[in-house]
Amino acid sequence: MTIREIISQATRQLEDAGIPSARLDAEVLLAFCLNCDRLELIKNPERMLDDAERKSFHEFITRRLGWEPVAYITGRKAFWSFTLEVNSNVLIPRPDTEVIVEEALDVFRTHPVDQPCILDIGTGSGAIALALAAEIPGAQITATDISDAALKVAKENALALGLDHSITFLHGDLFSPVHGTFDLIVSNPPYIGADEYEILPAGVKDFEPRQALFAGKTGLEFYENLVYQAKNYLKEKGWLLLEIGYARTMRDY
Ligand SMILES: C[S@@+](CC[C@H](N)C(=O)[O-])C[C@H]1O[C@@H](n2cnc3c(N)ncnc32)[C@H](O)[C@@H]1O
Known part of the structure; x- marks a missing residue:
């Protein structure tokens, strides 16, 4: 053929x-x-x-x-300016999440900080942290995840991209492994409600890690905990940037 x-x-x-x-x-x-x-x-x-x-x-x-996603079959996915290694322990990074990177860069363009301290909570493949490390030389970046297996992927990506010296990876729930304060906290958290499970495409619900997708019954659990605790970890005039699902509004919140 x-x-x-x-x-x-x-x-x-x-x-x-x-x-x-x-x-x-x-x-x-x-x-x-x-x-x-x-x-x-x-x-x-x-x-x-x-x-x-x-x-x-x-x-x-x-x-x-x-219905296995193409990215899990090939083991790679383009994000920002590079190709990341992915496997079924991490969410496949989405183009939408590049908006978080763009907004973060905009924050430091309009409010310059020398060697900013940045925290990425729930780093998964490392997508956001790695893009920021690549774009902001000198930034001190901490990236956390509750999944050890996801952190392994993120560390391998950092090594492959030569960005491993720019990021400290920490394992744990939300802020529990984190010390200090940050100029910027970013997160693309799990934001799918348990009751939305049935309407998810098969490629998502049967293959992507549940821990990366679901946040309680309504999908807002992660935001509630994160927003409540974030004030203790932000510097004065620090920023909190979160991705939020299209079906979520502040009315939900
Ligand atoms: C939607 S994925 C985002 C992954 C990556 N930041 C991205 O944008 O592609 C959410 C990530 O948060 C992690 N996570 C879930 N609950 C967490 C928690 N309580 N504390 C820290 N990380 C958590 C998951 O393991 C997953 O890697």
Whole structure:
């Protein structure tokens, strides 16, 4: 089979299973399988696949047909200006979360602080902390998570990106492992309510870590605890930036 044929076939299979972005997924998985980028596929549509390539692509598509997210299959996800390693112990970083990074950079553009102290609570893959470390040289960044397995991924990402000296990783619940005060506290906390479980897409509810997703019955538990305690860890004129779910409003709060 050629690249063109196998992509068409896989796209049809994924579409039939109701998977959105079927063609994109097929292309990303084939590029991963052939260790090239998607542009190479487009440039060489008539290239034949050998048996080993076909077999490994078939395995990837079978996993995707079971709704496993593409990022867990490839073990990587683009975020900000780099590619992060991910596995099923961490939430797959979302493009929406880059807004937190942009807002944080804006805070320090409009209110400059020399070598700011920054705390990222619930760092997961390290996405926010790493982007801030890359963008604000000299920043003293602390990143925490309640999941040891997630912290392992974050530390590996920091090492791979050469940012391990810029971030202190701490294990624990909310502020419990943290000492000192910060110019900025950021968090993309779990914010899904237990009653929303059923309406989550299969790729999320069956694969992403529950600890990264759910916050009590309403989804607001984490904010309540975090906002209440944050004042003890903020410097005077410090900032608290939180991602919040689209379905959440201050009325809920
Ligand atoms: C929605 S994920 C965000 C991950 C990452 N910051 C991102 O934006 O991709 C929430 C993270 O908070 C962590 N977490 C959940 N409860 C926590 C708690 N009580 N204290 C610290 N971290 C917690 C989870 O393990 C998970 O890694």
